[in-house]
Amino acid sequence: MTAWRAAGLTYIQFSNIAARVLRQALKPNLRADALKREDSHVKFTPWKDGKPITEKA
Amino acid sequence: MASFVRTSRSAMRLLSSKPGSVITKRGYADEMDFTLAAANKVFYAKANVRQVDVPSFSGAFGILPKHVPTLAVLKPGVVTVYENDGTAKKVFVSSGTVTINEDSSVQVLAEEAHAVEDLDAAAAREALNKAQSDASRASTEIEKAEAQIALEVAEALVAVAQ
Numbered sequence: 001m002t003a004w005r006a007a008g009l010t011y012i013q014f015s016n017i018a019a020r021v022l023r024q025a026l027k028p029n030l031r032a033d034a035l036k037r038e039d040s041h042v043k044f045t046p047w048k049d050g051k052p053i054t055e056k057a
Numbered sequence: 058m059a060s061f062v063r064t065s066r067s068a069m070r071l072l073s074s075k076p077g078s079v080i081t082k083r084g085y086a087d088e089m090d091f092t093l094a095a096a097n098k099v100f101y102a103k104a105n106v107r108q109v110d111v112p113s114f115s116g117a118f119g120i121l122p123k124h125v126p127t128l129a130v131l132k133p134g135v136v137t138v139y140e141n142d143g144t145a146k147k148v149f150v151s152s153g154t155v156t157i158n159e160d161s162s163v164q165v166l167a168e169e170a171h172a173v174e175d176l177d178a179a180a181a182r183e184a185l186n187k188a189q190s191d192a193s194r195a196s197t198e199i200e201k202a203e204a205q206i207a208l209e210v211a212e213a214l215v216a217v218a219q
Contacts, residue, residue, distance in 0.1 A: 002114075007202035011130060014206055015152035018133045019169035021188065021210040022151040025181040025218060026171060034169075037096065 089122045090162035093136065093148065095170035100148055101138065103162070108139040111155050111165060120155075120163055127157040133210045135173060135217055136165060147173040149217060151210070176218035185211035 004014055023034040045052045091109060093100040109120045112134030131153045138146045153167035188211040192204035 004202040004206050007198045009199065009202050009206075011152070013203075015168045017203055017206045018151040018210045021184050021207050022133070022149060022169045022171065022214065024184040024187075025176050025211070025214040027175055027177040027180070030171070030175055031177075031180070034097065037169075 087122050088161065089120070090160070091138070091165075092163065093138065093165045093167075093170070095150070095153070095167040097169055097171070100146075100170065100172075104140075106138055106140050107143075109163060109165070110137040110139075112136070112150075113155060120157060122161050124157050124161070124163070126159045127155070129155045131155060131165070131167060133213050136170075147217075149173055149176060149214065173217055173219075176214060178215070178218040181211065181214040181218040185215050187211075 020038065023031065023038065026034050045054075047053065088105045089107075089109070091101050091104050091106045093109075094102070107121075111118060111120065111129070112132045113129035114132050115129055117132075117134070118129075131150050133151055134149070136148045136150050138148070140146065148170050149172075150165070150167040151169040153165065153170075156164045156166075158164075185208070188204060188207040192201070192208050195201040195204045
C-alpha cells in the first residue's frame with residue numbers, strides 16, 4: 001500500500017494534488033488558463049412556489 | 058445403427074463448438090482505437106496508433122493492438138504515443154485511468170494532461186521547492202502524505218521538463 005493510501009487519502013485526493021502540481025509546472029502563458037480550473041464553483045438558486053427566489057448577494 | 062448415432066452426435070458436437078467463440082472478435086484487425094483525453098484537452102480521439110506506453114501503479118507498460126483487456130490506474134508521468142508514421146508524442150498525465158477493451162480500443166483519461174513541450178523547467182523546479190518546504194512543515198499524517206504526493210509529482214516533472 002502506498003503511504004498516502006495508508007494515511008487515509010483516496011485516489012481522488014491524490015489525483016487533485018497531482019493535477020494541481022502539474023498545472024503549476026506549465027509554461028507561463030498556459031499556466032494562467034490552467035489555474036482557472038483549480039476551483040470549482042457551485043451556484044445555488046432556491047426555488048419557492050415554482051419560481052426561483054433570487055437571492056441578493 | 059447405434060454406433061452411427063453416436064458418431065453423428067459427436068460430429069454434431071464438433072460442429073456446434075463454433076470457432077468464432079474461441080477466437081475473440083476484434084473491431085479492428087491490427088489497429089488500435091486510441092483515445093487520450095483530459096479535462097483540459099483531447100489529444101487523440103479514436104485515433105489509430107502503433108503503440109502507447111503508460112505509467113501505472115501496477116508498473117509502466119506498453120500497449121500494442123490486440124492487447125489483453127486491462128484496467129489500470131495512472132501514475133503521474135509520461136504517456137508516450139507512437140504514431141503510425143513513427144513519430145513519438147510525449148504527454149505528461151497527472152492521474153487518471155487507462156482502459157483497454159476487448160475490441161482493441163484504448164482510453165487514457167486523465168485529470169490533467171499536457172504535452173511535455175508545454176512544461177516549464179523553471180516552474181517545475183519551483184513546484185519542487187514548494188513541495189519540499191511543504192513536506193518539511195507538515196505535521197499530521199495526512200499533511201505529510203499530501204506533501205509526499207506533491208513531492209513525487211514535482212520530481213517527475215523536473216525530470217521530464219527541459
